Every structure is written in structure tokens, then in C-alpha cells.
Amino acid sequence: MSKDKSRNGSRQRIVLHPCFLVAYLYQRGLESGKWTTQADASRALKVSQTNLSVALRMGSLPAELMGMFADISQVTAHTVRVIRGVIAQEGQEAVLKRIRPHITAGGKLPAKAVLALVKGRMSNSAKAVSAARRDRFIHRSPDLPMSISNRYHQGIVNGEWTSYSACSRALRIPRRNISDAVSIGQLPLAVRSLFSGSKLTFAVGRKLLAIARVVTNSTLIKRSNDISYLAESYTSGQLLRELNGESLPPGAHITRLRIRKGRGAGQLIIECNHPDFLLRYRRDMETALNQVVKRIAEAEGRRKEFALYRTFL
DSSP, rough: OOOEEEETTEEEEEEEHHHHHHHHHHHHHHHSOOOOHHHHHHHHHOOOHHHHHHHGGGGGGGGGHHBBBBBBBOOOOHHHHHHHHHHHHHOOHHHHHHHHHHHTTTOEEEEEEEEHTTTTHHHHHHHHHHHHHHHHHOOOTTTTTHHHHHHHHHHHHHHHOOOHHHHHHHHHOOHHHHHHHHHTTTTHHHHHTTTTTGGGGGGHHHHHHHHHHHSSSHHHHHEEEEEEEEOTOOOOOHHHHHHHHOSSSSSSHHHHHHHEOOOSTTTTTEEOOHHHHHHTTTHHHHHHHHHHHHHHHHHHHHHHEEEHHHHHH
């Protein structure tokens, strides 16, 4: 197993030796007297002493775990090193408890999928994929955060990658975008459902993440539920302001509100004690006032028509 790695314009070939093969050759050479130390064996096998040592430790891994690999030749020194690191950090029993449902199912997995399972990413991604299937919103554009998040989790489940970096290389998407997309996908459903279709872009999603860093989840969900009926009529900017608690200035109330006619035709002047706050809603107020004026004009027109009709009776 090998791969090419580019460094300073030149390509360097890196050979990834399967651990079982290295361990087997080492044992055969030891028994036949070809070498007596790991240093001699590493030179003869053209394997670093570190990788040789890691390969020999593969035998100490739980047999249940090793039985999950679809192809034992995919188990490299990196694979063993990662598994041993997780076991050292969380304990062997915790890791076995995590993977036992998959062992019971009897399925064989690629090495990347086994690593994701050992590290606990498989279960999280499986839940995310299942939730995406139940999601009532269809994410049409592959560039939207939710589409990228779903693709990332699907790749974890399928064993295509186990990290943001590997996903970034495979999909040719910046790592930051993948990381942000996954974080956006982890926001409460009540929040995400406010931004249907193409509204939930990276720009909007990152602002939501910024709000989520300073507002508790329960508060964010409550605010989302309070304005859910307005989601279709509100713009993304309005929804973000509502979620951020900007609907009223802290400790202030709109008072002394007065609307008077301006100099020009169709102009109205709105006076209050917080004009800077109302200024951000000027377009919404203009639209609302225009609708009111239109309805008044229509009602006046109907009244005149009715009056004219009565003159002929």
C-alpha cells in the first residue's frame, strides 16, 4: 500500500506497510535467525523501528475489534496507533461497549469506518444521517451548509473519511467550510427550521453560531418557537436580530411615537425616542404603511362605487 505526497514541488513516495505482514515477517526472521533485534529487522524489512514496534503491538488489541476489519491489510501503523490512543484515553471496556452493537450485527467495515466507530464518530454521524432523511427541508444546492454536513456524515458512515481534513481533500472543499457546516447542522432543529431552502447559507449559519456562543440553547429554542410563525415573511436579517434579542433595545421602550405627513407626496415622518432603533425596520414599515394606504384607497373606492350605485336606485 502506497501513496504519493507532494513536498516543495517534488513528489515523495510513502509506503504504508500492513501491520500484520510486518509482524509476520519479523516473527519468521526471528525464528530463522535472520535477526535478533528490532533494529536489525527494521533495516532488513525497510521499516522504521517505530512502525515495527507499533505493528508488533497489534496483537495486543482486542480480538473482537480486529474482527471488524473487512480487510486486515488496511490496518497500518497509523490505525493501530489511533486505536491504542483511544483505548488509553477512554479505557478498553468503554471502546468495546461502543462497538459491540456493530459486532453483534456481524458486519465487516473498512479501516476508516472502524476508526470512526472506535472514536465515537460513527454513531454521531449515523444519527445525523438518519435525522437528515427525516428532515422535511430539501437542500437542493450542494454548496449549502446542510448539504455539506450531510455529505460529511454520510462519508463517515461509509468509511470514506474519518476527519475534516480527509473530507476536505476528498471533496475539495475548504476544511473550515466543512467544520462550520457540521457545526451549523448541530444547531437545534427549531433554529434551523426558521431558515428554509436557500436561506441557511454559510453567512447566515456563521452568524447563528456566533449567537449560539453567547445565548443558551434553551433561550435560542424559545426565541425560535416564538417567531416560527413569522419565518416565511421575515428576511434572514430580521430572524437573526430576533434570535439575538435585538427586537427591543435593552432597558428601553418605544414611547412618544408620532407619525406625521412630510413635505413631499407620499412621505411620512415617524418620530419617537429611539429613531436609530426603528431605522433598521424602515423598509418593513414602508411596506406595511403602503399596504394600509392601499387598503384604505380600495375601501374608499368601493364606498364611492356603492354611493354611485345607490343614486341609480
